[in-house]
Amino acid sequence: MARLPLYLRALTGLAERGVATVSSEELAASAGVNSAKLRKDLSYLGSYGTRGVGYEVDFLRHQISREIGLTQDWSVVIVGIGNLGHALANYGGFASRGFRIAALVDADPKRAGEEVAGLQVRHADELEDLIQQLRISIGVVATPARAAQTVCDRLVAAGVTSILNFAPAIVQVRDGVDLRKVDLSTELQILAYHEQRKNGAALALTAEQAAELAEAVNG
Amino acid sequence: MARLPLYLRALTGLAERGVATVSSEELAASAGVNSAKLRKDLSYLGSYGTRGVGYEVDFLRHQISREIGLTQDWSVVIVGIGNLGHALANYGGFASRGFRIAALVDADPKRAGEEVAGLQVRHADELEDLIQQLRISIGVVATPARAAQTVCDRLVAAGVTSILNFAPAIVQVRDGVDLRKVDLSTELQILAYHEQRKNGAALALTAEQAAELAEAVNG
DNA sequence: GGACACTTGTGAACCCGTGCACAAAGTTGC
DNA sequence: GCAACTTTGTGCACGGGTTCACAAGTGTCC
Incomplete structure (x- = not known):
């Protein structure tokens, strides 16, 4: 529930x-x-x-x-250490609720080795090894949309059975794997939809108006 | 819809x-x-x-x-420029969908003046002024839980009618204001719940086991 | 021009979550 | 011990969303 x-x-x-x-x-x-x-x-x-x-x-x-299931610890891997992955890795709310960020993985070789939230970022090649060695069962996908399906496939193939997807893409997983999706843009779009209905777009701006205001206030 | x-x-x-x-x-x-x-x-x-x-x-x-309502631009203020606020400010998916991050606000005076995503972070005192001057109708709350209700009240009082709340707190708003909530921990907990049902906690670890594995792999 | 294949739009049945209302059960006070 | 009060647990009806199934409309081929 x-x-x-x-x-x-x-x-x-x-x-x-x-x-x-x-x-x-x-x-x-x-x-x-x-x-x-x-x-x-x-x-x-x-x-x-x-x-x-x-x-x-x-x-x-x-x-x-x-x-x-909070009386147990769950190991989590975060794939994609961009802005969002960064924030997720540093988010304190996970550890206090029994979620252990066990590994951070990124496809960019330049990111590998970098330290984020007290953990070394590993290269994507190591994904399968890390999942098995750290007995990871939950994956968090914070990659660009185009990589999401591939990443999910690899996670599932390596034994992950629950995925939280932040990438703005529709991904398919086989039966038995749980997939939840958080789409930040969609959330805002739903708000904008209601907003438009409410006040007849009185508060909506053209791009030019918005830029002008921004100029005036922020200099 | x-x-x-x-x-x-x-x-x-x-x-x-x-x-x-x-x-x-x-x-x-x-x-x-x-x-x-x-x-x-x-x-x-x-x-x-x-x-x-x-x-x-x-x-x-x-x-x-x-x-x-995507044919119009919507001005958005992000309140709370911690890890999550940072990531949201830098998230590219907003601008391309008609959402203009018009202002960044934080309660910490040390953060004010800092530049994030090409925008100066403003102090929380300026919140009301910014909302009016920039004609902001959508607020994003990325503060700690204890500040969420106060921030929402101020947003609503200043004229914001749609709020996206990332803080793990139950906030109340008056009728006519749309409130959506994204709770990252809750999403993971729901996954863990199903995970536990699936394989009888075969993949769950005690905190000690998890720490041991982490030591072996990362140490 | 007519038969056929395809696809939309929608009426109707169905399912599930929600909330009301109330009986069952427990507590307090005398 | 009994009456009055409080609160849980649940049967039941309501409503919104989902899916099925099919009539109505459109293009194609001969």
Whole structure:
């Protein structure tokens, strides 16, 4: 269930504030969902609540962690150490949630050897070896679009069974491999779509107008 | 509709390969969706196809662009110029799709004045002024979680009506403001969840094992 | 010009996630 | 121990999105 991480984050916040038990109503509010939905989600894991009282924060945290697989460490390889790969490698949120950035790989030989986030960047040729030696099961693709399919194929062939794809490309993987996609431009385009509907493009600019304003403000 | 950018990307790929017309079946395949779904989506825009033939690639591209609002430029402010903000500012995919990074803002006075992606980083105090002067309607939040709500409130108060939030926090905005969220850790956690189900945690490691392997390979 | 092959556009069934509402269960106070 | 209150867990209905299947329209070939 895709909302479990959300609940976990809300619970962690409550735990830090010293809250011992929480009702579905309260927890739902801090996670931004409907309370009935939350109860239905939690009941799917088992009956971990107490009627008349609510849920014990620490206990529920542990149950969700176990369900998600957070009680184990997962090794991750990041392929493509451009701007985005860089940011991902340095992103602190991964390590604290059981994800270990085990390897960084780039196709550019000039990048190989460079140190990023305390790890040496390896050349793409070593990809398969690294996956096997480090027992990596999750791959993050931050390459240009044209390389994405090839990279995914190689990851899958080497044994990776979960891929998070940031490249703006449609990639196909065989059954049994999980593929999730995050497309930054698409997210903005969806916003722009709604924006246009809202105020009849009152805030949209021509390229010339935008450039002019930028000139005036930034000099 | 959230799939229009997807179709647009597929169409652009076809256009580059010199394809003039395409059937719903083919286009659906390259976008990774069902052909009936695609036809229904496109029929929502109007009857732009020809029975017995298919859709004219260039014409359809233009129609979708117009629908999404890509024929206009949108000014964007990025708040929080850490690793992620840096990567977003340098990400080439925005400019080519009608999004103009108009301003970069950070709360750290030491960052102000620094040049990132050809733009001077401004201090957070200037946020409201920049939004008005540059007529910014879209905000990207790449701050730490604890600052996210405050930043969003200020963006909305200054007139921003669409927000893309990368901070791992639940933020509330008033009605009429569009808010989309991208949570990198959550994406990985969902993958880990499925991963755990698949192979009974065969590939999961304890933190010790992972550290040991890392030592052997990188050390 | 007519038969045939192809493709769109859409009505209708279906599926799944969501939210309401309530019974079951537990707690508190007396 | 009993009544009143609180909260969970879930049956059920609703609605939006997805898919099937097919009629209607278009081009092609002879």
